[in-house]
Amino acid sequence: MGKDIDWWWRHDFFRGAWQQCGTKLQGAPSQLALQMAGGHALEFLKIDKQVSNDSYAKIIRKMTANKGLAGTLDGFFPWGCLQSAVKVCGTAVEKLDRR
Numbered sequence: 001m002g003k004d005i006d007w008w009w010r011h012d013f014f015r016g017a018w019q020q021c022g023t024k025l026q027g028a029p030s031q032l033a034l035q036m037a038g039g040h041a042l043e044f045l046k047i048d049k050q051v052s053n054d055s056y057a058k059i060i061r062k063m064t065a066n067k068g069l070a071g072t073l074d075g076f077f078p079w080g081c082l083q084s085a086v087k088v089c090g091t092a093v094e095k096l097d098r099r
Helices: 012-051 056-064 068-073 076-097
Strands: none
Touching (some): 012 068, 012 076, 056 068
């Protein structure tokens, strides 16, 4: 590459950003899997407990009343996916800001 084309690659910030992006993209599928395996249901349970005085058992019964176990994934698409993406991207940005 010419000198004026690849200057950005030699700059530490851009090289670090590229490496962080690659690392976080590798972690994204595992974050989605963790959310689908129960993380989203726990978030849902936590938020519902904060806004109501119902017991945990009653909240779980409400979550699974209509759809069964699949009811725990209500709202996962798109909001759970968005939350996973923000967690993945947010840690990359934090690490870049610390440099």
